[in-house]
Amino acid sequence: xxxxxxxxxxxxxxxxxxxxxxxxxxxxxxxxxxxxxxxxxxxxxxxxxxxxxxxxxxxxxxxxxxxxxxxxxxxxxxxxxxxxxxxxxxxxxxxxxxxxxxxxxxxxxxxxxxxxxxxxxxxxxxxxxxxxxxxxxxxxxxxxxxxxxxxxxxxxxxxxxxxxxxxxxxxxxxxxxxxxxxxxxxxxxxxxxxxxxxxxxxxxxxxxxxxxxxxxxxxxxxxxxxxxxxxxxxxxxxxxxxxxxxxxxxxxxxxxxxxxxxxxxxxxxxxxxxxxxxxxxxxxxxxxxxxxxxxxxxxxxxxxxxxxxxxxxxxxxxxxxxxxxxxxxxxxxxxxxxxxxxxxxxxxxxxxxxxxxxxxxxxxxxxxxxxxxxxxxxxxxxxxxxxxxxxxxxxxxxxxxxxxxxxxxxxxxxxxxxxxxxxxx
Numbered sequence: 344x345x346x347x348x349x350x351x352x353x354x355x356x357x358x359x360x361x362x363x364x365x366x367x368x369x370x371x372x373x374x375x376x377x378x379x380x381x382x383x384x385x386x387x388x389x390x391x392x393x394x395x396x397x398x399x400x401x402x403x404x405x406x407x408x409x410x411x412x413x414x415x416x417x418x419x420x421x422x423x424x425x426x427x428x429x430x431x432x433x434x435x436x437x438x439x440x441x442x443x444x445x446x447x448x449x450x451x452x453x454x455x456x457x458x459x460x461x462x463x464x465x466x467x468x469x470x471x472x473x474x475x476x477x478x479x480x481x482x483x484x485x486x487x488x489x490x491x492x493x494x495x496x497x498x499x500x501x502x503x504x505x506x507x508x509x510x511x512x513x514x515x516x517x518x519x520x521x522x523x524x525x526x527x528x529x530x531x532x533x534x535x536x537x538x539x540x541x542x543x544x545x546x547x548x549x550x551x552x553x554x555x556x557x558x559x560x561x562x563x564x565x566x567x568x569x570x571x572x573x574x575x576x577x578x579x580x581x582x583x584x585x586x587x588x589x590x591x592x593x594x595x596x597x598x599x600x601x602x603x604x605x606x607x608x609x610x611x612x613x614x615x616x617x618x619x620x621x622x623x624x625x626x627x628x629x630x631x632x633x634x635x636x637x638x639x640x641x642x643x644x645x646x647x648x649x650x651x652x653x654x655x656x657x658x659x660x661x662x663x664x665x666x667x668x669x670x671x672x673x674x675x676x677x678x679x680x681x682x683x684x685x686x687x688x689x690x691x692x693x694x695x696x697x698x699x700x701x702x703x704x705x706x707x708x709x710x711x712x713x714x715x716x717x718x719x720x721x722x723x724x725x726x727x728x729x730x731x732x733x734x735x736x737x738x739x740x741x742x743x744x745x746x747x748x749x750x751x752x753x754x755x756x757x758x759x760x761x762x763x764x765x766x767x768x
Contacts (some may be wrong), residue, residue: 363388379583384486387427391482394420394448402465402472410464414452421449437512439518447527474522481515542582542692547604555585558605559598562637565592565682568614575602584608601692607637610686616652619679626654629681630674634658637671639691653677653684662697665722665734669695697724700734702756707738710759714743727762735762 351454397420401413425445428438448471455464492654499518531759550558552573569591576584589595596612629642634642639658645666646657660670670693675685707717718739724732734756753763 347526359601383430387424387431388482388486390420390424390427391479394424394445395472395479398448398468398472398475402468405462414464416456417452417732418449421445421452425449434512434516437519439572440516440523444519444523444526449525451527471526472523474518474526478515478518478522481518485512485515511730542601542603544694545582545601545603547601547606547607549583549602550605552585555600555602555605558600558607559587559589562598562607562633563610563683566594569594572642606688607686607694608689610683612682612684614684616677617679621678621681623654626678626681627656628678629683630654630656630658631675633674633683634672637688639688642672642691646673649678652679660691660694662724665724666695667695667724667732669693669724669726669732679750695724698732700757700763702734703759705736705754705759707740710754712742716741716743718749722756723753725762727755733757733762739767 394417398415399414401410401417404410404413422445425442428441428445432437451467453466455467477510485718489604494531554573555573556571559571566589569589571589574586574588576582576586585600585602587598587600589597594612594614596610598610599608600606601608627647631644639660641662642658642660643666644656645659645668646655648655656674656676658672658674660667670691672686672691673687674683677684707715707720711717718741720736720738723735723737725735727733736754736756738752738754739750740750748768751763751765751767752761754761
């Protein structure tokens with residue numbers, strides 16, 4: 344009995360020492376994290392102040408060289424500030440709005456580098472400068488709360504939560520959203536891009552839940568006897584759609600179908616895959632039959648890859664003799680029986696509007712260096728960094744006497760601007 348009591352006492356002492364050490368280590372870790380965030384907040388505040396000052400300074404100059412020095416600093420500091428924001432324990436809404444606002448300032452500074460008239464920059468930044476001054480003051484008030492929490496992150500999370508009553512970040516979040524919209528209004532291309540993302544261009548008549556189930560069974564007749572449940576997207580969703588879930592034995596999955604017109608957006612089927620393997624031609628034929636039935640008849644295969652259980656195909660819309668890369672459908676097909684396992688047709692549903700664009704042929708021998716080998720050339724439509732859809736030449740080019748240095752080069756067909764370069768090997 345004495346031995347048991349003795350052993351128990353030793354265990355209690357050991358556990359007590361362990362708990363003490365663990366608590367001490369946790370306290371040390373909390374202090375280290377608090378010190379880290381304190382430094383990050385101080386750095387962010389310093390960069391925000393510097394950004395505000397530099398924008399104000401840039402508005403002084405008419406001289407191109409002097410202006411460009413300030414623009415370089417604005418571009419660098421705004422990007423540094425974005426990095427600091429990404430590392431801080433802020434509410435996601437506030438962080439996202441900050442990242443967007445700072446990104447637009449950085450973009451404007453970069454684009455202004457090509458302006459000959461400094462008045463254009465000054466005119467654009469007049470409002471931004473005033474709004475950034477207000478944001479700087481709000482930031483100082485809001486972040487001061489951090490230093491009053493003594494490293495208590497539960498209290499800090501309540502302070503940063505924009506839904507908490509009297510949160511100093513709530514006003515900042517509202518103002519950031521407002522300034523993003525007023526200081527940097529969307530261009531026509533960006534507005535069109537946003538409309539496509541939200542399926543604003545779909546003009547089809549709405550369908551009911553019953554009609555959505557009928558569409559589902561038409562697309563996927565092999566599982567039309569599954570147990571099906573249908574829910575409607577939330578009211579705040581970017582676009583209305585029906586979420587169709589199904590279960591049939593070991594087969595389970597879902598499909599998303601637009602309310603307008605009943606277009607298939609996405610589909611996923613999970614089931615055991617047998618060891619049987621069909622030929623590539625049979626599997627591709629199965630994918631092509633589905634594409635025709637689903638109304639994606641103006642596409643052709645542009646990519647194919649496989650894993651141990653399925654083939655993955657990319658079908659891209661073709662207009663005249665050019666592939667419209669942003670309008671693609673991704674299809675996953677089972678190797679054992681050619682059944683469709685997955686679909687992503689969102690890009691295709693967000694169909695691009697093709698505008699007329701002149702085309703100037705390129706002499707590739709003059710465009711590329713001596714000896715560069717052209718492996719393939721095709722016409723494509725793709726978006727540049729301004730979301731403008733451009734007719735381009737896509738060229739697979741290889742350096743001479745080297746089988747490994749191969750590149751995909753995309754060149755604007757009208758102005759011969761290099762839009763993109765990708766190393767293929």
